[in-house]
Amino acid sequence: MDLKLDHHTEDRLTIVEVEGEIDVYTAPRLRELLIDLVNKGNFHLLVNMEKVDFLDSTGLGVLVGGLKRVRAHDGSLELVCTQERILKIFRITGLTKVFGIYASVEEAKEAHGRDK
Amino acid sequence: MATVELTFTALPAHVRTARLVATAIARRTGVAEALLDEVRLAVGEACSRAVEAHRVHCPGEPIRIELCDDSGRFEVTVTDSAPSDDLEQAYKDEDELPAAVNGTALASLLPADTLMSGFGIAVIAALADDVEVYPSAKGLRIRMSWPAATTGLAPA
Numbered sequence: 391m392d393l394k395l396d397h398h399t400e401d402r403l404t405i406v407e408v409e410g411e412i413d414v415y416t417a418p419r420l421r422e423l424l425i426d427l428v429n430k431g432n433f434h435l436l437v438n439m440e441k442v443d444f445l446d447s448t449g450l451g452v453l454v455g456g457l458k459r460v461r462a463h464d465g466s467l468e469l470v471c472t473q474e475r476i477l478k479i480f481r482i483t484g485l486t487k488v489f490g491i492y493a494s495v496e497e498a499k500e501a502h503g504r505d506k
Numbered sequence: 507m508a509t510v511e512l513t514f515t516a517l518p519a520h521v522r523t524a525r526l527v528a529t530a531i532a533r534r535t536g537v538a539e540a541l542l543d544e545v546r547l548a549v550g551e552a553c554s555r556a557v558e559a560h561r562v563h564c565p566g567e568p569i570r571i572e573l574c575d576d577s578g579r580f581e582v583t584v585t586d587s588a589p590s591d592d593l594e595q596a597y598k599d600e601d602e603l604p605a606a607v608n609g610t611a612l613a614s615l616l617p618a619d620t621l622m623s624g625f626g627i628a629v630i631a632a633l634a635d636d637v638e639v640y641p642s643a644k645g646l647r648i649r650m651s652w653p654a655a656t657t658g659l660a661p662a
Contacts, residue, residue: 413525414554415518444525446550447625475543482632483625
């Protein structure tokens, strides 16, 4: 399955919807989108990974790269993910300590609202 | 023993094909359903690493993957032709023939500029229960395996 990307902004939080497989072939498209969003002044990003079927270390690299970019602007990049197969790679690499990972977009929006 | 061999040009688009083939053969070999995601991810990591290395060093050379069912194990070997001097130097003790290297140990010894490559190998080491990495000037070979049913049917 190819990668589908979409995004919208709600109250200063830009929600990036990702669907499909994030791997060495598709990850550059996600990287481009994250860079474009940051260049346009979107520094608080929430990446919804609930419809992601596959994620490898290339995809992790893109997310870490995005996090570095938003942090340079005092921003944030957090994730929505409940799929065990995807969470596993975050745990293996220790990145569960680096990213805020929420169970739903609503939960993340609530936390973001508290942090504002 | 049955072996499936696949060679592919070092293009990122082909990594997905390699993952799909590996997962299909693993299922047919009798690897438990619960392990198939691990096979898919580990094979994808090994092939992604090989593709990136070939794009830098030898884009015209193919990457080879062997899928083998042998005595109750499903074994995957990914072989590239890109010089893995950085990996070799990270671990090498003496001027001897390439030796098998434990994946976790190798990943921990990688220099900072090969971080993402090491990341991939670390992921493989965590996913497969038996991983060996053979770095050399002629390329890198990653061999990994999982338990499989000797009958070719997934264990209960």
